[in-house]
Amino acid sequence: MGECEALSALCRRSKAHWGYDADFIDACAPYLRVTPECVAAGHSFVALDHEDHVLGVAQIHPGDAARGNLDLLFIDPREIGTGAGRVLFQEAAHRLREAGETVMTILSDPDARGFYERMGAVFIEDRPSDVFEGRQLPWLEYRL
Numbered sequence: 001m002g003e004c005e006a007l008s009a010l011c012r013r014s015k016a017h018w019g020y021d022a023d024f025i026d027a028c029a030p031y032l033r034v035t036p037e038c039v040a041a042g043h044s045f046v047a048l049d050h051e052d053h054v055l056g057v058a059q060i061h062p063g064d065a066a067r068g069n070l071d072l073l074f075i076d077p078r079e080i081g082t083g084a085g086r087v088l089f090q091e092a093a094h095r096l097r098e099a100g101e102t103v104m105t106i107l108s109d110p111d112a113r114g115f116y117e118r119m120g121a122v123f124i125e126d127r128p129s130d131v132f133e134g135r136q137l138p139w140l141e142y143r144l
Contacts (some may be wrong), residue, residue: 047087
């Protein structure tokens with residue numbers, strides 16, 4: 001299994017941790033992908049433990065109007081609560097700031113909203129899911 005597939009599998013495991021069934025995860029899978037293009041551009045990155053085991057992964061997308069996106073931030077379920085999410089969030093903010101962005105936008109899973117608010121992101125509104133009709137997802141912004 002290649003690096004991107006292994007990291008994408010981590011994203012799916014992390015999402016499933018919140019009680020979503022296999023059909024839900026399968027439907028979301030196209031949105032839970034770490035891409036080779038993002039890895040090559042330095043837009044995908046991982047948090048490692050002291051033995052270089054992957055704890056989590058994040059992926060950003062710098063924008064064109066001073067607004068970059070946090071596309072992915074997922075932690076291996078065994079590592080949730082270890083601080084890896086905070087490290088990845090801060091690194092995403094740093095990389096977007098370095099790219100000239102002033103705002104990081106986040107379309108979040110409802111279960112992750114509290115985490116992003118603890119990081120300092122501000123809830124803006126609920127937005128419709130691209131995957132499930134009638135499902136609403138929190139949209140947050142973080143000033144860089």
